[in-house]
Structure formats: structure tokens, C-alpha cells
Amino acid sequence: MISIGTLAGRTGTKVQTIRYYEQIGLLPEPERTQGGQRRYDDADLDRLAFIRHARQLGFTLEAIRELLELSDRPERSCAEVDAIAQRQLREVSARIARLEALRGELRRMLRECQADRVADCRVLEVLRDHAECLTDHDRIGT
Amino acid sequence: MISIGTLAGRTGTKVQTIRYYEQIGLLPEPERTQGGQRRYDDADLDRLAFIRHARQLGFTLEAIRELLELSDRPERSCAEVDAIAQRQLREVSARIARLEALRGELRRMLRECQADRVADCRVLEVLRDHAECLTDHDRIGT
DNA sequence: CCTGAACCTACAGTGACTGTAGCAAAGGGG
DNA sequence: CCCCTTTGCTACAGTCACTGTAGGTTCAGG
Structure with missing residues (x-):
């Protein structure tokens, strides 16, 4: 369970960008501390790393959304x-x-x-x- | 004295884009008919053609602004x-x-x-x- | 317990347009 | 002279993928 700042540091993303991805539904809403701060796990880190890597390859966020949906259906054709x-x-x-x-x-x-x-x-x-x-x-x- | 639509057609620009260039001060405010419609002359056409050509070469509007200012000072160093x-x-x-x-x-x-x-x-x-x-x-x- | 860093929300701004809504004017045909 | 379609007008919202700001709250280390 890591904070948004730690997640940002580990993925080379800005904190604002992470919140933006959450807002547009690319990242799921994470758990919160009782004070209201976001807490992330390894699955979130993997997902964000995937997004950032795809962005570095120039994929649009819409294309990334598709890729993420497809990767959730491992039995389908690639x-x-x-x-x-x-x-x-x-x-x-x-x-x-x-x-x-x-x-x-x-x-x-x-x-x-x-x-x-x-x-x-x-x-x-x-x-x-x-x-x-x-x-x-x-x-x-x- | 041509209309904004004719100017748009001759330069391959959208009408909205011309109004946008005027709004940000790249094109001067043109004369108007008594009904309030814009009327352009050859100098406007040349200026807009210059802008569009520079845009096609990937110059930003800020760079184009600089180029236009420089071209108004023909005695200065290039x-x-x-x-x-x-x-x-x-x-x-x-x-x-x-x-x-x-x-x-x-x-x-x-x-x-x-x-x-x-x-x-x-x-x-x-x-x-x-x-x-x-x-x-x-x-x-x- | 205190302090300062990190976090929160909400919103505005970037570049270079593009699109929309709801009007008004222009110009050609009858 | 009137009508009608096209073109024009303003003002504003939306695009993409963030980035920055204001003004406040929470957390962790000492």
C-alpha cells in the first residue's frame, strides 16, 4: 500500500497525471486512508506502468483503454x-x-x-x- | 476586397481559423462592410498565405509571429x-x-x-x- | 505535540484549432 | 421588391493529454 507520490516516483508520472487517469477511468478508484488519501497496490503499479510505457510509444489514451480491456480477456484472439x-x-x-x-x-x-x-x-x-x-x-x- | 470565405478558400484555411488568427493578433483587424462583415485585401491574403505555409512547415504560431515582425524590418540582419x-x-x-x-x-x-x-x-x-x-x-x- | 512535506478538491490554462447555437447580412432568381 | 439560401456574425464549449494554481487537510518523523 503506497501513496500517490511513491507511485508517481516509481512510474515516472506526475501526481496530477495519476489523478487525471483516475478521473477519466483509466485507473480504478483506489482505496483511501481514513483521512482520504489514496493508497495503491502492486496491481495499480503494473497498470500504470503499462499505460506509461504505451504512452511513450505514442499510443493515445483511447488506444490504451482498448489495449487494457483486451488484456483483461486472455482467452480471446490477440x-x-x-x-x-x-x-x-x-x-x-x-x-x-x-x-x-x-x-x-x-x-x-x-x-x-x-x-x-x-x-x-x-x-x-x-x-x-x-x-x-x-x-x-x-x-x-x- | 474579398470576403472571409473567399480568403479561406484561396489559402486553404477554415473561416474559424482566420477569425482565431485575428483574435490572437496574428492577422490585423480588417475593414468591415456596413453590415459588419470582414473584407480583406491582397496584403491580408499574402500575410495569411505566409502564416499557413509556415504552419505547414511546423513553425509554432509564436515563431510565426517573430518571423512576421522580422519581415517588417527589411534592413535588419537576417x-x-x-x-x-x-x-x-x-x-x-x-x-x-x-x-x-x-x-x-x-x-x-x-x-x-x-x-x-x-x-x-x-x-x-x-x-x-x-x-x-x-x-x-x-x-x-x- | 509540532512542523513541514505531501496530500486533497476544484478549477483554469496550454496550443492550435474545431464545432455549436442562435442569430444577421448578402446576393441572386422570380 | 421579396424571398431564400448561403454566408457571415458573436460567444462559447470541446478537443488531447496533461500541467499549474489556490486554498485547504492529513501524515510521518522528530
């Missing part, structure tokens, strides 16, 4: 789990591709700019000149 | 502009590196999971087993 992980992999890959395109354009801008004064700055010129857009009208989702 | 772009390049590169690490771990998880049942699912196991964390206690910033 195809759904794999599907969630694969979706996450696709999203990560798409973001990498997008960011690599950005990096290319940023590098090009900086390479071309040899100006001294703002008036001749190639960086600003590229930003100003809408015609140089590669793919316009798509989302930013960086 | 070193500050380059510094902002370079900072953005570093941030993009850092995010790519982080996401590539995530992609690696996701791929490994999926490759290793040949299980049928949730009980043996390697994906869940990796998420559960805190010891397999590469670098713990760092931010997620994906």
Missing part, C-alpha cells in the same frame, strides 16, 4: 491487439514521412539563404512565395 | 530569421529521431508476436514488462 499496434505503427510511419519532407524543405531554405539583410532573406521569401509549396492544402499533423 | 528556422529544423530532426525509435520498438513488438491468444500476446507483454524500456522517464513529445 488479432485485435496486433491491429491496434499496427495502426499505431502506420501512424508513426506517416508522421515520420511528413516530418522528413518538412526537414528537407527547411534544409533547402537554410542552404539557399546567404543573405545579410532581411530584405533578401531566402527563408522569408520561401515562406512568402506560395507557389513554392510542394503539396498544398493538406493537414499539418506534425 | 541572422535572427535563420536562427528561428534552424531551431525549427533541430526540433523537427529531434522529433524524427524520437519517432524512429518508436517505430523500431513497435516493429519489434509486432514481429515477435506470433501468438493466437491474448494471454501469450507479445505486444501486451512488452508493454507490461517495464524492464524492456529503452530510455525511461523521458518525455513523450511525439
